[in-house]
Amino acid sequence: MEYYRITNIQDPYFTQLHELMQKVFPSDEVLEFDLWKEPLEDPDIRVFVAVDGNKVVGATEYRYYKEFNVAMTDFTIIGQDGQGIGPFLANRRLDDLNALAAANDKELFGMFAEIYDPYQVDHYEFGMIKSMNPYVRREVLSHLGYKRLEFPYVHPSWSNDGEAVTGLDLCFLPMNESTNELQTDLIVTFLKQYYSILSNKPKSWHAMVDSLETKQEVKLLPI
Structure with a gap:
C-alpha cells in the first residue's frame, strides 16, 4: 500500500x-x-x-x-x-x-480524537464495514492507548447551524503512558482554535467550555 x-x-x-x-x-x-x-x-x-x-x-x-x-x-x-x-x-x-x-x-505530546460512544447512541451504520463499527473502533482505539477525558462532551455541528452533536467522547492519546490527566487550559485553547471556523456554536458548547475553565485539570480515563 x-x-x-x-x-x-x-x-x-x-x-x-x-x-x-x-x-x-x-x-x-x-x-x-x-x-x-x-x-x-x-x-x-x-x-x-x-x-x-x-x-x-x-x-x-x-x-x-x-x-x-x-x-x-x-x-x-x-x-x-x-x-x-x-x-x-x-x-x-x-x-x-x-x-x-x-x-x-x-x-509529540499526544493526539486528540472525538470517538463515538455506541453506549450512548447505537444506530450508527458506517457502511456495513465491520472494522468501522463503533464498538470495534472504540476497542481498537483503546488498545492504541487513547483515553477518555472526564467531562460530558458536545461538539458544534459542522453545518454551522447552532446544533449540538452528542454521542461522542473527547479522547486523548498521550505519548507518555504515565500521563493520567491534561491541563484544562490546553483542552480549552485547543477546542477554541479547532472550532474557530464555526461562528454559530450551540449554547451547550459554550457552557461546556465555561465549566472546563473552572478546573485546573481533567482526568484521562479508560474507554
Whole structure:
C-alpha cells in the first residue's frame, strides 16, 4: 500500500475518497465535494489515503498544532476488512506526526480524537464495514492507548447551524503512558482554535467550555 497525500479536489484519488466517505459516514457528516477545495489546500490539514492497486482503500485526516505540540485526528476510514489498513494508516500517521514534531524541535505530546460512544447512541451504520463499527473502533482505539477525558462532551455541528452533536467522547492519546490527566487550559485553547471556523456554536458548547475553565485539570480515563 502507498500512503498518499491529497492536496486538491482535482486529484482523481479525491473522487474515490469522497465516494468512500459517502459510503462509510452518515450523509450529514460528509462535506460537499466542492467545499473540500480550501481544506485540501490548507497546509495544516493533512489528508492521506491508503492506495492499493490504484484504489483508495482507506484514509485519514489530521492536523498538527505546533504551538501546543499536539495533534488532532479528524477521521480515519477503513474501506475493507482484513487488509491491515487500520494499522497501516495509524503507523504512517504517527511517523508523519513524529517528523512534524521533530521539525518543531519537540517530541509529540499526544493526539486528540472525538470517538463515538455506541453506549450512548447505537444506530450508527458506517457502511456495513465491520472494522468501522463503533464498538470495534472504540476497542481498537483503546488498545492504541487513547483515553477518555472526564467531562460530558458536545461538539458544534459542522453545518454551522447552532446544533449540538452528542454521542461522542473527547479522547486523548498521550505519548507518555504515565500521563493520567491534561491541563484544562490546553483542552480549552485547543477546542477554541479547532472550532474557530464555526461562528454559530450551540449554547451547550459554550457552557461546556465555561465549566472546563473552572478546573485546573481533567482526568484521562479508560474507554
